[in-house]
Amino acid sequence: MGVAYKAEDTKLKRLVALKFLPQNLTSNEIEKARFLQEAQAASALNHANVCIIHDIQEHEGTQFIVMEYVDGVTLRRKIPIQKVADALAYAIQIGEALQEAHGRGIVHRDIKSDNIMVSSKNQIKVMDFGLAKLKGSLKLTRTSSTVGTLAYMAPEQIQGGEVDARSDIFSFGIVLYEMLTGRTPFSGEHEAAIMYSILNEEPGSVLKYRPEISPELDRIIRRALEKDPEDRYQHTDDMTSEIKRIQKQSTRVVRPDTQPAASHLSPPPAVSMSSVPLPDNVPGTRSRRTLLFALAGAIVVVAALSILVLRRPSPTAPPASDVRKMLVVLPFENLGSADQEYFAEGITEEITSRLSGLSGLGVIARTSAMQYKKSTKSLKQIGEELGVGYILQGTIRWESADGTSRVRVNPQLISVADGTQMWSQPSEAVLASAFKLQSDIAAQVASALNLTLLQREKQSLEAKVTENSEAYDYYLRGTEYLYRSTEERDYRIAEQMFQKAVDLDPKFVAAFAKLGAIHSHIYWEFYDHTEERVQKSKLAAEKALELDPNSPEAHGAMGWYHYHCLRNYSDAMKEFHLALQAQPNNTDVLLGLGAIDRRLGKFDEAVTYFKRIVEIDPRSPSMTEDLALTHVPIRKYADAEQYFDRAIRLAPDWEEPYYMKADVCLLLDGDVSKAKGVLDEAVRQKVGQRDPSFLYYSVIIEMVDGKYAKVADLLESKDVTVFDQQYWYVPKDILLGQLNGYLNRSEKEHSHYDAARALLEHEIQKHPDDPRLHSSLGIAYAGLGRKDDAIREGKHAVDLMPASKEAVIGPLRLQDLAQICVMAGDQDLAIDQLEKLLSMPSWVSRSLLRIDPAWKPLQNNARFQKLVAENK
Secondary structure: OOEEEEEEEOOOOEEEEEEEOOHHHHOOHHHHHHHHHHHHHHHOOOOOOEOOEEEEEEEOOEEEEEEEOOOEEEHHHHOOOOOHHHHHHHHHHHHHHHHHHHHOOOOOOOOOHHHEEEEOOOOEEEOOOOOHHHHOOOOOOOOOOOOHHHHHOOHHHHOOOOOOHHHHHHHHHHHHHHHHHOOOOOOOOOHHHHHHHHHHOOOOOHHHOOOOOOHHHHHHHHHHOOOOHHHOOOOHHHHHHHHHHHHHHHOOOOOOOOOOOOOOOOOOOOOOHHHOOOOOOOOOOOOHHHHHHHHHOOEEEEOOEEEEOOOOOOOOOOOHHHOOEEEEEOOOEEOOOHHHHHHHHHHHHHHHHHHHOOOOEEEOOHHHHHOOOOOOOOHHHHHHHHOOOEEEEEEEEEEEEOOEEEEEEEEEEEEOOOOOEEEEOOEEEEHHHOHHHHHHHHHHHHHHOOOOOOHHHHHHHHOOOOOOHHHHHHHHHHHHHHHHOOOHHHHHHHHHHHHHHHHHOOOOHHHHHHHHHHHHHHHHOOOOOOHHHHHHHHHHHHHHHHHOOOOHHHHHHHHHHHHHHOOOHHHHHHHHHHHHHHOOOOHHHHHHHHHHHHHOOOHHHHHHHHHHHHHHOOOOHHHHHHHHHHHOOOOOHHHHHHHHHHHHHHOOOOOHHHHHHHHHHHHHHOOHHHHHHHHHHHHHOOOOOOOHHHHHHHHHHHHHOOOHHHHHHHHHHOOOOEEEEOOEEEEHHHHHHHHHHHOOOHHHHHHHHHHHHHHHHHHHHHOOOOHHHHHHHHHHHHHOOOHHHHHHHHHHHHHHOOOOOOOOOHHHHHHHHHHHHHHHOOHHHHHHHHHHHHOOOOOOOHHHHHHOHHHHHHOOOHHHHHHHHOOO
16 A cells, blocks of 8 residues: 655644655546545544544655554554453444444445554554545455455445445454454455455354353454354444443452352363364355345456356256256367377366356266267267267367468267267368357357356356467377376376476466465375475465465365365365365366265265266266265265176276175175175286276185185285275285284284284384374284274374264274274274174274174173174
8 A cells, every 4th residue: 555654743742653655556537526525524533542644645646645643563463462451442443444434424334454543552553544445446466465355345345236334344353353263264275265255155153262251252263253244243333332331341359259260161071073163054044135135246346357247056956957958078089190199188188177157057077978089879879878969079270381280170969869070160270269159069069059158157268278389289198197097107208398388488377276286285295205305295275265266266276275285175175165166067067066075974965976987987987986885985875886796897907996896795784795706707808907996895705704725825826015095005914914913823913913003113213194004003912912003093093083073084993993902802892893893884883894804802701792683
């Protein structure tokens, strides 16, 4: 807002503050006149808690304001206020300043802790009345001074609605909340996330941070922060008078013998991840008033920046296919050389992505569409299998002449019902401009289907991804490797390609977004589980958002950063929902939301998300398997088996559905023969020969079946030292130690456990907070007879990854602790853990407990017998 100077008024011999305004704020005559009018009105304020405006002058074409000099610091410098009494005293003074202004028809519009001074005499001075309206005309950018203001704005202010005294009351409530807690109630890492929070989320109670505060004060703050202005205090003096009443109550003298020293409030309950306030993805979690208010303000405008904020769809809403036209974009055929295949696939992916963002169109996901690459099936048959009414197909050819490469694309839009061609328009462009073709094709398809597009959808279709053809080429190559598999080699190549793309074009939003996402995936899969990788993910996602705060790809990348790198599920959900507003059919985003609900133990909600994904991507084996996996911890084994069978039919050469189905056979009814039959079928299909997880499950099932010689053969036949993935870290020596323990070969058993111990202790020195390592070390210690050390490690693993925080992996650490306790001879503690596991979603069933040799030492224990006999 300019530069301020401490100065002396030489006529009146007093200290003043001179605020010189930037030239661009007052150079426009209309703005200048408006500013003078506002400043004149503000100068009429004469109140002890308002910084008075003495005069407005001009020097060499630059305007400045002569203001009261306040010797002190901003309120922000004092936050958090340690004494509640001080915070109340400050709040009353702020309220009285606002009451004076509102009584004269002046709305501040920019109340925040930076605009409030605390003098050396501990007196509040509210600054800059009259300047906020001028400041509001500035364009909102990341570097603008108005970004900091956003966290204090009322919902109607963000949405460009009518601003009045109640908007100042909302901001006043935020300042009071901040004084008491040291934080603002609505937060986010960037503008759009803060906007989402203010418009959609309820503030957390101040009692969470300051339990000694009166619940009445918490109620006052909550009322000030109501989304709907009609539900707030209508006048500042109403709020101020209630704060004064609390101030009087807190200063009453209470005799020591009639009032205990401890707070009358009971301690706040421990917060588990399942109770953390999340975006309202469950129907009924928000009041009808809040929902109506959110729907009423669809267009969010902050100064010159417009952002569309839509209420995200309920996970229980009917499938999009019920109300929208359905289309599939089949892989465009590459008519050039084989090394140009990635380009055809990339163009197909980009067209699919752009069309999937249109609200009037349902688009089958890329994974299912790719199943029909070079298919001999008729278009009618493909349409029926996918449930679509329209098919977009085409060919792509590169041609070179006179040193210039050109791309020819021949797309065709076909109606499945009668096989007629609805639209076709061959297009040609030099390679340097080839990325423009996808926008043109998507726009023409939308027109041919008579879709009515929202303004943001038109802008999205017309948006240019990059002007750099070489960067775009690397981006397409990276996209191909990103979707090829989750293997480390493919991820690493994708990372290199995206990095080259952003090096060539530092403004390439989509490339930065995918670079951020691939970094988080590499971290999650433990290919590089380092803090450096976390920072890479964060920086790339932040850069994408900085370049385009509305980019769904950027929000998706930030969502994966929060989920995969931080396990910050609340912020991850917020980011994914922001992405979903622009791309409601984005299966990657829906996957993130379903996976988060699964991690939070909200398995039914997760099932809803995965079913929706399978509707959009019906031929994706990985999404079908995710739907199957979601049923396992809640012990809906029959449903899980059905979806595993479907995944196997879709991808008979993929090993994971086989060994997961085999595991379900054990969990369901302990059918070892059926489980082995599933794995045998995979071997007949020549599947699973190189997958360590397939070997791991094969070993476990043979161990359960008592085929110890087969276990030894399997372990010795493969060059695997450690079975390492996000769920566990099991050295082969632990399995060999267990095997030799079952065979009563104590010397070999001890040798293998000791080898595992040495390896695990070395790994823990490098990764001390990895719960998988502590679980396995506990098992190794138990095998060596070190009972206390073993149980300590097992409990530490549970503390690092509690089931209350992580409903998928957390129970595995409890299961490990139970196994450690059995091996260490503490049967009661072991059964305590098993009782917990059977009372919650987990990977344990009574059928498995009855047949797994790990639990054999408990067979004569009466508690265990009762436990496994229940509901037999």
